[in-house]
Amino acid sequence: MSTYTYDVVIIGSGAGGGTVAQALTPLVKGGRRVLVLERGPRLADDEFTGRELEMASQLYADGGGFLTAEGTMTLAFAHAYGGSTVVYTGTSLTAPERVIRGWSVPGLDYADLLRRSQRYLRENNVHLLEPERINENNRLFVDGGARAGYRVEQFPVNVTGCRGSSLCNLGCPNQAKQGTNRVQLPAAERAGVEVVTRAEALRIEPDRSVVVRVREKPDGGKGLPSEWESGEYRVPAKLVVCAGGAIGSTALLLRSPLPTPHSLGSGFTCHPALILVAEHPRAITNDVGHPKSYFVDRAAEEAFVLETCMYFPFTTAKALSGFGADHSAIMHAFPRLQMILLLACDRATPGNRIAVDRAGQPVVHYHFTRGTVGGLVGGSRASARIFFAAGAVRVHTPFADPPLLEQAEASQIDERISERYFREGSVSLSAAHLMGGCCMGGSAADSVTDSWGVVHGLPWLRVADASLFPDSLEINPYVTIMALADRVADGMLRDAPALLG
Amino acid sequence: MLEDLRPGFRALAQTVVPDASRLDAAGWTEVEGIVERALASRPPALRRQLRLLIRALEWLPFLYYGKRFSALDPVRRNRFLLRIQDSPLRLVRRGFWGLRTLILLGYYGRPGAAAEIGYRADSRGWEARR
Ligand SMILES: Cc1cc2nc3c(=O)[nH]c(=O)nc-3n(C[C@H](O)[C@H](O)[C@H](O)COP(=O)(O)OP(=O)(O)OC[C@H]3O[C@@H](n4cnc5c(N)ncnc54)[C@H](O)[C@@H]3O)c2cc1C
Ligand code: SF4
Numbered sequence: 013m014s015t016y017t018y019d020v021v022i023i024g025s026g027a028g029g030g031t032v033a034q035a036l037t038p039l040v041k042g043g044r045r046v047l048v049l050e051r052g053p054r055l056a057d058d059e060f061t062g063r064e065l066e067m068a069s070q071l072y073a074d075g076g077g078f079l080t081a082e083g084t085m086t087l088a089f090a091h092a093y094g095g096s097t098v099v100y101t102g103t104s105l106t107a108p109e110r111v112i113r114g115w116s117v118p119g120l121d122y123a124d125l126l127r128r129s130q131r132y133l134r135e136n137n138v139h140l141l142e143p144e145r146i147n148e149n150n151r152l153f154v155d156g157g158a159r160a161g162y163r164v165e166q167f168p169v170n171v172t173g174c175r176g177s178s179l180c181n182l183g184c185p186n187q188a189k190q191g192t193n194r195v196q197l198p199a200a201e202r203a204g205v206e207v208v209t210r211a212e213a214l215r216i217e218p219d220r221s222v223v224v225r226v227r228e229k230p231d232g233g234k235g236l237p238s239e240w241e242s243g244e245y246r247v248p249a250k251l252v253v254c255a256g257g258a259i260g261s262t263a264l265l266l267r268s269p270l271p272t273p274h275s276l277g278s279g280f281t282c283h284p285a286l287i288l289v290a291e292h293p294r295a296i297t298n299d300v301g302h303p304k305s306y307f308v309d310r311a312a313e314e315a316f317v318l319e320t321c322m323y324f325p326f327t328t329a330k331a332l333s334g335f336g337a338d339h340s341a342i343m344h345a346f347p348r349l350q351m352i353l354l355l356a357c358d359r360a361t362p363g364n365r366i367a368v369d370r371a372g373q374p375v376v377h378y379h380f381t382r383g384t385v386g387g388l389v390g391g392s393r394a395s396a397r398i399f400f401a402a403g404a405v406r407v408h409t410p411f412a413d414p415p416l417l418e419q420a421e422a423s424q425i426d427e428r429i430s431e432r433y434f435r436e437g438s439v440s441l442s443a444a445h446l447m448g449g450c451c452m453g454g455s456a457a458d459s460v461t462d463s464w465g466v467v468h469g470l471p472w473l474r475v476a477d478a479s480l481f482p483d484s485l486e487i488n489p490y491v492t493i494m495a496l497a498d499r500v501a502d503g504m505l506r507d508a509p510a511l512l513g
Numbered sequence: 514m515l516e517d518l519r520p521g522f523r524a525l526a527q528t529v530v531p532d533a534s535r536l537d538a539a540g541w542t543e544v545e546g547i548v549e550r551a552l553a554s555r556p557p558a559l560r561r562q563l564r565l566l567i568r569a570l571e572w573l574p575f576l577y578y579g580k581r582f583s584a585l586d587p588v589r590r591n592r593f594l595l596r597i598q599d600s601p602l603r604l605v606r607r608g609f610w611g612l613r614t615l616i617l618l619g620y621y622g623r624p625g626a627a628a629e630i631g632y633r634a635d636s637r638g639w640e641a642r643r
Contacts, residue, residue, distance in 0.1 A: 062636050065547065065622040075551065077614070083607045145639075176638035185636035299634040300642055325621040325632050330614055334598070335529040336591055343621070347631040437606035438598060440614075 013223075013244045018206075019044040019512050020504070021222050021249040023213040023264065025052075026095015027490045028477030028497040029255030030192025030200070031132070035501030037203035039508060046205045047247065048197070049224055051212035051260075052091030053235025055098075060185040064324040067182035070234045071099055073259075076327075080378040084436040085284060087376060088444040089257055092183075092235075093209050094193025096257065096444070100490060101180045101304045102189045103167040103319070104138040106130070107485055107492040110312060115482050118454045119463035128495035136170035136190040145176060147301030152292070152350050153320045154306055156402025162308045162394065167319070169302060176301040178322050210238035211245075213256070214372075216268040220472055221248040250512050251472050251504060253465075254450070255497065258479040259366055259374045262449030265460075265467075267372035273460045273468050277365045279451040280376065281484035282443035283355040284384060287323060287331035288392060290399035291406040295347040298322050304353075308394070311357045311486035315383060316391030318398070321353035331440045333410040342408055342416075350404060352395045355445070356387035357486040366449045380436060388441075389431045396425045410439045445489050447481035465500035472511055476500035514552055514560055515545055521571035524583035528590040529616045532629070544619035551618055563615070566608045570597065 020036060022029050025048050033048050040046050053070070061067060069075040071090045078087045090096040106129040112122045157164035174188040187194060201207055214223045228242040229235060254261035258280065265272050303322040310316050323331065325343070328351075332339055342349070358364075359381065367375045380388075392411045399407045400422040407417045412428045421428055453459020456468035465480060467473040476497040478489055485492055504511075515522050523541065527533045536544065552560050571582045574593050578585060582593065597609045620626060627633070635641035 060636075062634065063624070065618070069550075075554070077551075083611070084603075174638075175636075175640060177636050178634050178638070179636065186638070295631075297642075299632055300638055324634070325627055325630060326618055329617040329621045335594065335613055337531055339529075340531055343630045347633075435599075435603075435606060437603045437610055440610075 013246050015246045015248065018047040018247060018249045020046045020251045020253065021247055022046070022048045022253040022255055023222065024095060024255035024257060024260055024477060025050040025093055025192065025197055025207060026090070026255065026257055026477065027097050027192060027493040029253070030094060030097065030196040031494045031497035032253055032255060032476045032501045033200035033205050033207070034196040035498055036504065037200055037205060038505060040204040044512060048200070048205060048207040049211040049213050049222070050093055050207060050209045052093060052095070052209065053229070053233065054093035054209040055183070055235045057187055059234045060183040062177060062179040062182050062185045064182060064326055071183055080376045082378060082436065085378060085441040085443060087259070087282065087446060088442060089259060089446055092193070093207065094191045094197060097191030097490065098183050098193050099181050100189070100191065102170040102191070103304050103488045104133055104136065104170045104491050105168070105487050106133070108311070108487060111486050117452045117463045117482060120452065124499065125492065125495045128498045129491045131498070132491055132494040133168070136195060137172045138168045138170045140166050140168055141174070141302055141305055145174070145301065146305050147176070147298060148296035149298040149303070149322055149350055150301065150305040150320045152296065152402040153352065153398060156398040156400075157306070157308055159401035160394070160397040162398065164306050164308055167305055167307055169305070171302070174302055178299050178301060178303045180303060182324070206239075208239045209236070211240060213264055214267070216252055216264065216270060216473070218270060219248070220250065220252060221246050222252060251474065253474045253476050253500070253504070254479075255475075255477040257477050258446040258449045259376065261475055261477055261479045262366040263368050263372065263374035265450065266368045270473070271469060273456040275451065275458065276460050277367055277449055278362070279360040279448035279482055280364045280366050280378070281358045281360055281447045281481070282378070283445040283484060284358060284380065284388065284441050284443050285356070286354045286388060286392065286410065286439070286441060287321065287328065288352045288354055288395045289328065289332065289342060289408045290350045290404035291342065291345045292348045292350060292403060293405050296350065298347070298349060298351070309487065310390070310394065314390045315357045315387035316394070317355045317357065317487065318391060318395055319353045319355065321351050323351065332408055333415045333439065338416065350399060350402065352398065354388065354391035354395055356384045356391065358384040358387070358484055360448060360483045385431050385434050388434070389429060393425050393429045396429060445485070447478045447484055447489060450475045450479035451482040452480045453482060464503035465496070466503065471507070474500050474504060514549060514564065518564060518567045520583045521567050524590065525567065525570060525594075525612065526616045526620065528587065528594055529613055530620045533620055540623070543623050547622045548615050548619040551615065562608070563612065566612055
């Protein structure tokens with residue numbers, strides 16, 4: 013096993029890891045060695061083809077089909093240079109003050125988080141898309157939402173040179189999304205931070221070294237070969253940052269022989285989501301244009317958020333309930349489909365947690381509470397109202413039996429869509445906002461880290477990603493992850509003289 | 514992994530996606546290739562469970578109709594799978610959901626399926642529509 017020594021090792025290069033890498037460049041300028049380990053590949057620009065299975069199999073964990081232990085929901089997260097920011101849609105919201113206050117993390121100040129968030133909004137070119145670039149799928153949501161009495165807001169998005177290919181979740185083929193793969197990581201590398209891809213941290217040892225396995229590029233796979241030869245390495249460091257995402261960081265710490273707090277793994281939330289679909293009498297522009305430009309935020313009142321969306325053939329087929337002729341008929345109506353993504357604002361609950369199996373692989377336990385199901389039902393009803401108000405002739409919802417509501421049934425939405433039709437295992441639920449596992453808090457008795465991401469009792473070990481969230485954020489999380497990671501990096505710069513010697 | 518289960522798998526696929534009845538030999542090879550590739554990276558236990566499920570679904574109808582699933586007419590196939598889908602047992606529902614997902618992956622994951630349903634997303638975005 014070869015040994016390479018660094019001052020700081022950052023594990024993961026997504027929203028959290030990419031931010032820390034850039035924020036630590038002052039250390040590199042001061043002669044320190046900073047390394048980012050990323051288990052996913054670094055793709056060349058022309059490898060983003062927008063083809064659904066080809067891209068999903070290269071970018072997502074389990075090709076996008078990572079299942080919870082109960083087998084009732086898939087979790088979407090990426091393994092790549094840039095982490096899940098490579099496949100996110102780039103909607104850029106700051107955390108609700110109500111939520112941050114509700115977290116009650118000692119020392120975590122909303123104003124500080126907001127200031128840091130705003131810095132990344134600027135850095136990532138976040139702005140509202142011009143009206144002429146909004147497609148009909150989005151405009152119908154605005155019109156239907158207003159007619160149905162909802163407050164519809166426009167999403168700020170982080171794009172530069174967006175051509176409207178609607179393929180964001182397969183990785184932008186036009187390099188328009190300003191993820192950490194486009195902004196923070198290249199800046200960090202230019203400043204001298206080293207990034208090694210296809211390099212998985214297997215465990216962190218008590219002597220502060222990281223054991224790493226570098227894999228060869230698989231035959232037929234996308235991306236560049238790793239910067240290091242394949243094989244196992246020991247990387248001693250003075251400071252180690254876990255930024256592998258909620259699942260990656262938690263699993264890594266769970267399989268490391270460290271005296272970590274006992275709450276490690278708990279507090280997992282994920283905004284369980286449903287893709288809802290409605291058919292219009294005429295073709296609309298849906299698979300062209302930025303897919304996600306508007307939302308309705310009912311988190312505080314009804315525990316759900318609705319967002320515009322547009323998905324690809326297999327993802328759409330999977331999201332629809334049932335099978336057979338009715339299912340096929342909706343698929344054939346693709347050019348006439350309007351889509352809404354419904355996110356339930358779930359709560360951290362005992363039992364919903366991240367664990368590892370005997371091989372050290374992550375296992376996520378997730379049960380749907382009544383509150384979460386309530387959010388899904390309320391959101392399905394609201395979506396149906398919006399669809400019909402926008403002129404849809406037929407609405408598909410998995411919380412009805414049969415799942416198709418005709419326009420004539422628009423007045424019976426509350427009776428037709430009900431939680432009595434929720435059956436775990438026959439509704440296609442998925443989640444892409446994975447949070448918690450290494451939650452922030454006051455002490456080792458109730459949390460894994462403090463509000464600076466310092467693991468209780470291990471000052472050389474930090475966490476800087478979505479796993480820090482002690483509860484769900486109730487809105488799209490990446491900006492808040494970057495703000496928290498920026499704060500973690502600040503704490504490291506502050507502590508560097510003592511810890512780096 | 515599907516070799517000896519082909520008749521049962523194809524009958525199930527045609528019930529889940531009736532359009533699959535129009536697939537020619539090359540089309541089936543494409544569908545099954547996608548399914549096989551997706552399964553190749555999954556744990557062996559999952560592959561075993563799936564084979565077991567396909568076999569069970571092929572033979573279970575014998576109890577109700579005296580015929581294997583692949584020998585049933587489309588109406589009965591549909592009725593039988595509805596029962597499975599709505600089973601009171603979560604394990605059974607989950608198994609069917611997994612199989613349904615694989616069939617949809619195989620069918621709608623083919624590049625040709627996009628054209629069949631009118632999905633036209635293109636990297637050039639708006640420009641491609643002018
Ligand atoms: C399809 C999709 C759409 C989304 N859209 C939006 C959106 O529009 N707006 C928004 O705010 N959020 C969105 N999100 C969520 C957002 O992308 C994530 O919340 C965010 O990227 C999480 O940041 P992170 O740093 O916690 O983890 P990630 O960004 O997932 O990065 C973790 C990285 O660590 C690597 N890693 C893990 N373990 C190891 C290890 N042991 N060794 C080495 N490397 C490791 C992983 O390979 C990965 O690259 C979306 C997510 C998805 C999947
Ligand atoms: S819609 Fe814009 S940001 Fe999204 S993939 Fe297309 S060009 Fe990229």
